[in-house]
Amino acid sequence: MDSRSAEGSSSGGQALSDGQARAEVETALAREYRFQHQLSEALVADVPEQGIAEVLQEHLGLGVAVEDPFGHVLARGRADGQAPCSRLTRAQRDRLVDAARRMTGPVRVRDQLASLAVSRGTVLGVVVVLDPQGTLEPPDKTPELDARPGSPRAGALHAIGLATGALTLHLLHRRHLARTELRLRHDLVETVLLECDQDGLEAEVDRRVGQASALGHDLTGPHRVLAVRPRHGHWPDGQAVGDLVEQAARSLDMPYLGTLRGQTAILVCGTPGAWLGDGSPTAPWSGRPATGSGVGATGSHEPRSGSAWQAVHDAFTHVLQDAPAVGVGSYVDRPEHLPRSYREAMQALTVRTRQADPRGLLTFEDLGLYRLLATPEGRREAGAFVEDWIGSLLAYDAERQADLVHTLGVYLDHGGNYDATAAALHIHRSTLRYRLQRIRELSGHDLTHTDTRLNLHVAVRAAVVADPAVLPGSE
Template sequence: MDGQTLIDSTREQLSKLSSIFAMSMVMFDRTDETEIIQFAADSVAALGAARTEGAYLLRDDLTRVGDGSTELQSRLRSLSGSDGPVQVAGAPWAWAFALRAVGGHAGYLVVTADAEPAAEEQYLLGTLAQQAGAALNSARLSRHERRTTAELRSLNDRLRVLNEQLTTAVSGLERRRLAYERITAVAASGAGEAGICSTLHDLTGLPVAIEDNFGNLMEWCGPGRPTPYPRTSPRRRSELLTAARRSGRPIRQRDRLIALAQPRNEVLGVLVLIDPDHRAEEHDLFALEHASVVLATELAHRRAMAETELRLRGDLVHDLLTGTDDESARFRSSALGHDLSPPHRVLIIQWPGATSSEVVARTVERVAATMLENGVLLSQRGGAVVVLTPSPGWDGMRRWQEMYRSMRTRLQNEDGAIGVGGAADVPSKLPRSYSEATRALRIRQQSMEPNGITVFDNLGIYRLLATGDGEHDRELREFVREWLGALVDYDAANRSDLVTTLWQYYECGGNYDATARALTIHRSTLRYRLRRIRELTGRELRDVETRLNLHVATRAWQILRGSE
């Protein structure tokens, strides 16, 4: 080989090497393994007379890419990542070039030729295979890097979410801790329902209401207090409390979140968050729940204290009404926070229209707290509420009337009566006031207007009729018998109402129309009855002395009938 030929051969070799490097740059720019090995396979023909028989990628196993014989796979496996000859039908020369790089073996490029290529061409083919292997390794590293980057990004996103959740959880726990400590502290401070209400409002920023089990407002904290406070029907209230008991957690009722103050099976109160915008969060519900537990404890304690005090007051009232010495009475009442030094009166209150005497007693306490400055002692006896209260001054009657009207308004029922006994200047005289209150109440209930208030001091002649003394009652019965005996016997034999008619006639001042309306009878019927009364008694009903005695006798008959 002369010098020119050597130079030309060297130039051609360098040109082909430059082509290989250009091919290498193309392969390194690609990230798909199939595209890389296919490009290398297509580039074989540009390096000489050799041609590509097949290209194989090593993944889990050797996988053929494009056209090629699958029969070569077993031979290629036996090469174990090295270059070597292979058998290809119809090809005098066939060689498998391993696609190797720093990362390891990536597959094979199998080429064939009609004759064994020169060493320079084989070198170029090996270089192409080496560059293809490096490109494949780079693609795999790039893919692994992308996958790793994506995994890291996903992990970072998850970590950020977890951090946010952790921050939220820590913040929620901190707010719960603060709510627990503040509500517990207010319970220990003795601030009562007002303190619990105010603290819950501060913690949640929402208006707070405390209701009793009937739906009456006990406390309100925050803006927007409704006036008057709305109340539902007893049936709906019962349904609401039943639903809340079954839930065991706060429940929503339209714009209200409700939690029960229920120490055992009895609902003592209801704690309410006013939340029309539904912005209460989980920590607000926790504060509501904990506050309801503290409220239940507070109400249970207050009820126990009230029951103890009520029992003590009841025992004291019982002793005062049956008779006790002044010194011990004043000492015991002082221990209960009541001063027995001023003159006192006994009131007896019966309200058949109320749901129970307990309701009447609670109403009396509320009324007394606003109207009677010095407080009261009260007890329940025989379905009635007995009240011991300091005697008011010159405007006493007005006070009693105001008390009756306030009771009627609060109970929303007019079917009630109050008897007021005379003033007792020392505790040992209270039994007499109690007896007088009993007689005043009985006279009121037997009168034309059984609902209202009667003060013993204002009874007039009725004070002589109703003394409660056994001997006096016997004389009173004889007096009634003397003047009304014939009428009483006639009514008993004929099931008539002549005595009642006569009583009503005198109570109406002898007015026919008023009497007929009161008795719900016709005027002619009234005339007939009065004529019959004259016949049976033999007395002139308009005679002044007769009229007085008959009127007194009918009133005494009413009182005696009420005591039977």
């Protein structure tokens, strides 16, 4: 073969090699464009997280999961025959987040590659790719392969980066919308709890109903206001109050608007699904059931509708992992009456939280005598009344660490029955007789006189809500 033949052969080989490279690049670009187009479509789908997971899974041929910052799976794209991604422990996840913040690109943890969706140092979510065979690891002997146009590994890492960027944009947008809606809901609740000016009442009600409708809530139907305060006044650390309330409301199928005042969640609630009969609210939501015992001067602190309302209390107990205090305002069927239901919910919450055991739910209908005492004015008047009737007993109890006021209350609750009172207090009749004698001596009151017993009974009840507080632990 002469030199010209050799040159021709060499040129042909070079041309073929260039043609192959060009074809590889064009194929890679077409695949890249297709992936980006599918990713764009995923962002406008009903569930973008699921779309992102499926598009990336199809592109890589590997299992993919999209998780929230706490490791809960939001979406999954599973490759054929591949097991789901194993859950990281909290310690592993903390190490992953720390490592990812110090470097760019995905971080390998065992058989997974994890890429963080981060904005201003805040982790919004994680894209997890299951790669047990290490196909996305750098080649040991031929690192120059990564430099070739259309390198499968480089393209895969680039695709993971694009998917993570798309997830970041989506989660940022969702967070912005959630914050905006939360602020709008907060502002609306603060508005509907204000008394309507009677001048222009209809227009104001229409405005409030329209604002609620824009947030997906029908304010025209029957409502009650709930006031929820967690035990010890502290909501669980690391969890948004709105998310906890949302979980409880969803389990009850109960539409609501909510806000937070101090440590008390105020919820303007529509009828729970379980109490909707033929489209109309049923008991106990619609009013007090006909049977049971109420709260009042007779003594019982269990609401007459306690068993029915227990479902509501249980829902909040479940999400808070502890039993809260819940006050429930009365049933209203007009938006302009919601301020009244709110005041009543706060009255019920005040009584509930000032009991020896504040855990539980109390409705306004079941307040009995406390309806008069639990208003701000009533609490102030109660303080003077309590001091007049049992002030000496309270002072004696505080000085001697005695229990005369409680003994008096139980005695009056049981209608003056010695045996029932002694049994309830777990003391002997002689001990009860001694305590009652001390009560007579200190107070100067005759316990056999009907009007005196009534006033003493009211005073014991009023001591629970008196302002300023007169019982230890009543604040």
